[in-house]
Amino acid sequence: MNDAKNVFVVGLNDFNRQRLEQLRGAEHYRFHGVIPPGEVYDTEVFSIADMLDEAGASLEAFEGRIDAIAGYMDFPVSTMLPILCERFGTRTTTLASLLKCEHKYWSRSVQREVIPDFIPAFTAFDPFDDEALTRIGEAGLYFPFFVKPIKSSGSRLGFRIDTPEDFYHAIERLRQDIGLIADPFNTVLEHARLPAEIAAVDGGFCMAEAIIGGWQCTVEGYVYQGEVVSYGIVDSLRYPQVLSFFHYRYPSGLPDAIQAKMVELTATVMAHIGYDNAAFNIEYYWDEVQDRIWLLEINTRISQSHCDLFEKVDGVSHQQVTIDLALGQRPDMPTREGDFLVAAKFFYRVFFVDAVVTRVPSEAELAALQAEFPGTLIAPQVVEGQRLSTLPEQDSYSYALAYIWMGADDEAQLLANYENLAARLAFEFDDITG
Known part of the structure; x- marks a missing residue:
């Protein structure tokens, strides 16, 4: 392993380390964390200047070769990567091209220059x-x-x-x-x-x-040496009558012609922005009634929520894309080599204004459910005694108590399995408002 490539991942946690070690070529990589995960996952308070100083000091102290610096999170990690990569001579897109995606006004302005009919x-x-x-x-x-x-x-x-x-x-x-x-x-x-x-x-x-709306989906893609590649489309399905997500589903059920048009729009806008040598995803709506496609927003990373979906259906997490690009390699992403034909990430939610969690399913209960539905992974997001309003990164209408990844042979079986599992998840609450 003396010739192993050193890959530094900002906010690396144990969950992602296990996934990374299953990627193609991972036996030739050595993964290192930069900035403890709690500083980017479990807080809403970010001191970018301090985090850049901390990351810089950690990287400078490393005695070996720095081959790649990567990350999978949205802000603050995504915006730090171009600054760190430029400083240490590793690969990613430029800060300006990244901000043309993440600064929502700048992003809409550049989108308007090339795809004006597809933005609100x-x-x-x-x-x-x-x-x-x-x-x-x-x-x-x-x-x-x-x-x-x-x-x-x-x-x-x-x-x-x-x-x-x-x-x-x-x-x-x-x-x-x-x-x-x-x-x-x-x-x-x-x-x-x-x-x-x-x-x-x-x-x-x-x-x-x-207001734009319709069937929401996400095009996952990357740019490698100027070539824009879209490798998968994931549907985002919401609870009835509210904005909260119910589940993400892969592969997409959109008509082929609509998927092809989204891929075309993606290539147009990412090339215009000058984004290069990095992963991205773009969220779209298809308004079926008006037969109109709308670009919602561009994210400068893969979606972590989709990692398990690609692993279940295609055979490997699309973290493969991020690591390969960070190392200057064309991504080695398989297609339809997984154990399932369809997969989803479900959001198990409550629609309270607030409450205190008094019971969370035990590890034994979760293990039993996961064993009953092969391929299932349940990740509770709360602990006993926690007030729901302290949960970070929630929407304005609900709280996600658990994330549940499942695979199946078809959509009907997938939904039936989830409903069966969800009915047996025993969360309890006190001091409920709303």
């Missing part, structure tokens, strides 16, 4: 501006519309606005919490040369966008 009307606004609602109207956006921060993570601080009351409720929340990401994101922006019109819209701003 949008405008940026300052949530601390008391005239913000008037300015949004002057920009041509009317109820209903959606608001979210210029930089967010997951579905946090995203709101559908149907009335002025909805808007002022959202503004109250945004003013209270937007700094948690705005401040560290602004630290990242300081490392980039921004056009004047983009520099004026910093992390403290928000986006208002016309």
